[in-house]
Amino acid sequence: MKRIASGRSEVALHELSSGAGPTLLALHALGGSSRDFAALAEHWPGRVLALDFAGHGDSDWARGGSYTPELHAADADTVLHESGEVCVAGAGLGAYVALLLAGVRPGLVRAALLLPGRGLEGGGPEPHRERAPEVRDVLQMLDASSARPRPAFDPMLRACETDPRPADYARAYADAARRLLLVEDGGARPPWWEAARAAACAEVASTDAADALRRLLEGSQAGPSAGRNRAP
Amino acid sequence: MDVSYPGAVAPARQRFVASLGLRLNLVEWGDPAAEPVLLTHGFYDHARSFDTFAPLLAERYRVLALDSRGHGDSDWPDAYSWLADVLDVVNVLRDLGRPAHLVGHSRGGGLATDAALLFPTAVRRLANLDGFGPPPEGFQAEGMRRYQGTIPELLAAFFDWRRANVARRSFRPSPSLDELAARRRQQNPRLSQEWLRYFASRGAREIEGGFVWKVDPYAARGFGPWRPEWIAPAWRGLAMPMLALWGDQPDTWGLPDPWRSERLAHVPVLETGVIAGAGHFMHIEKPAETAARVLDFLGRA
Numbered sequence: 001m002k003r004i005a006s007g008r009s010e011v012a013l014h015e016l017s018s019g020a021g022p023t024l025l026a027l028h029a030l031g032g033s034s035r036d037f038a039a040l041a042e043h044w045p046g047r048v049l050a051l052d053f054a055g056h057g058d059s060d061w062a063r064g065g066s067y068t069p070e071l072h073a074a075d076a077d078t079v080l081h082e083s084g085e086v087c088v089a090g091a092g093l094g095a096y097v098a099l100l101l102a103g104v105r106p107g108l109v110r111a112a113l114l115l116p117g118r119g120l121e122g123g124g125p126e127p128h129r130e131r132a133p134e135v136r137d138v139l140q141m142l143d144a145s146s147a148r149p150r151p152a153f154d155p156m157l158r159a160c161e162t163d164p165r166p167a168d169y170a171r172a173y174a175d176a177a178r179r180l181l182l183v184e185d186g187g188a189r190p191p192w193w194e195a196a197r198a199a200a201c202a203e204v205a206s207t208d209a210a211d212a213l214r215r216l217l218e219g220s221q222a223g224p225s226a227g228r229n230r231a232p
Numbered sequence: 233m234d235v236s237y238p239g240a241v242a243p244a245r246q247r248f249v250a251s252l253g254l255r256l257n258l259v260e261w262g263d264p265a266a267e268p269v270l271l272t273h274g275f276y277d278h279a280r281s282f283d284t285f286a287p288l289l290a291e292r293y294r295v296l297a298l299d300s301r302g303h304g305d306s307d308w309p310d311a312y313s314w315l316a317d318v319l320d321v322v323n324v325l326r327d328l329g330r331p332a333h334l335v336g337h338s339r340g341g342g343l344a345t346d347a348a349l350l351f352p353t354a355v356r357r358l359a360n361l362d363g364f365g366p367p368p369e370g371f372q373a374e375g376m377r378r379y380q381g382t383i384p385e386l387l388a389a390f391f392d393w394r395r396a397n398v399a400r401r402s403f404r405p406s407p408s409l410d411e412l413a414a415r416r417r418q419q420n421p422r423l424s425q426e427w428l429r430y431f432a433s434r435g436a437r438e439i440e441g442g443f444v445w446k447v448d449p450y451a452a453r454g455f456g457p458w459r460p461e462w463i464a465p466a467w468r469g470l471a472m473p474m475l476a477l478w479g480d481q482p483d484t485w486g487l488p489d490p491w492r493s494e495r496l497a498h499v500p501v502l503e504t505g506v507i508a509g510a511g512h513f514m515h516i517e518k519p520a521e522t523a524a525r526v527l528d529f530l531g532r533a
């Protein structure tokens with residue numbers, strides 16, 4: 001594990017496995033950690049890096065309690081800055097962050113595998129800035145954030161339970177991405193997921209995560225795909 | 233810094249309130265037993281920007297003004313998000329322990345409105361002074377970043393800016409308060425040099441070789457790539473009346489129609505008022521007229 005300075009704090013990056021071939025960056029779900037990818041890493045021939053998001057695992061909590069998918073993506077982007085080109089696999093919150101990264105850095109993200117999981121499950125069809133949580137949830141969040149001893153992960157992360165953006169926001173990232181593979185397990189899918197799925201570069205993969213990883217790898221080794229907009 | 237300004241009254245009391253691991257500066261005027269009114273300032277302003285306005289409300293109320301995180305004498309966070317800023321206002325309301333009126337200017341008007349949405353039982357009435365968000369393409373000020381580019385390009389710009397600037401501890405120093413005030417005046421030409429010198433004397437700190445704003449430079453880029461048109465639909469849920477005030481003079485930092493009317497159309501119980509002869513900073517340009525309008529509105533609670 002190494003800690004990487006990102007923004008004003010540090011995040012933990014774990015190397016779960018190493019090998020020849022493309023690097024996979026794994027992004028866990030809300031409330032999870034890099035450890036969640038231990039089994040999956042065995043199915044990837046190359047190096048597997050797994051990030052603990054801020055407020056989780058071995059990473060710092062954000063002083064002041066600001067957690068948004070964009071800030072998590074900024075931390076993951078710090079990793080990309082060092083690692084170079086990767087494939088990304090993310091679950092739940094991590095899937096949303098993987099989608100943002102794939103759209104922001106198409107030159108560095110060959111393909112993104114989106115897996116179901118906790119975080120960003122909700123979200124509405126209409127635009128709103130921050131989804132107003134129930135007041136009791138807000139009060140619990142405020143109380144828990146000052147609780148001692150502190151809980152396993154920062155309660156302010158509840159802000160990442162729902163998607164505060166309209167679905168066309170997610171679609172803008174999907175349209176800029178090189179390749180998206182979505183694993184669907186039959187559970188409820190949030191509007192942002194449906195929006196990403198409708199992009200030209202998106203395909204639905206098998207529910208078997210190992211099989212989906214194989215497809216991610218095959219597609220990534222096929223060389224540059226023609227026609228997709230790609231950053232230099 | 234012995235700088236004074238006509239009508240400006242220093243707060244009678246000051247204390248810190250804890251919120252989400254930060255220490256926030258809270259100042260107040262007026263009878264501590266009176267009904268509370270909480271003031272929230274705009275972007276790059278600070279609690280002491282209410283030094284001429286708050287005393288007028290304090291004739292009838294206990295008036296409190298909060299320094300937003302990253303501003304004035306409040307702590308700087310690791311990162312910014314709108315929700316955390318709103319929860320700071322909620323935390324101050326909880327600390328007061330009794331329902332309060334909220335009066336917010338500009339960005340502070342937006343914070344007050346969203347705090348009233350989250351914690352309606354703690355808010356009696358809400359006055360929003362031209363805090364209805366920027367136009368869809370952003371405020372068209374000289375040298376100001378515009379909302380240009382695709383959504384992913386905007387987030388890329390945020391990542392790059394954050395990597396390059398997050399360690400920066402202050403804006404460029406000015407050799408004197410006068411120069412600092414003059415620099416600010418380029419952004420706010422309607423405000424007098426005399427006022428801005430007073431404003432700077434409370435909003436800047438002295439360092440070797442001059443003065444720097446206390447505000448965190450990172451606060452400028454903390455919102456992420458949100459779109460102004462996402463602001464108002466949630467206002468349909470407001471449980472209390474809103475007074476919306478704006479000035480009748482053109483000002484770079486005010487929200488003009490048609491956007492103002494479109495956004496305010498979401499507010500269930502709305503009262504509007506126009507302050508004649510004022511721009512975006514109506515409470516500074518016309519404190520007596522603005523206070524009279526707000527007092528009339530709050531008095532009908």
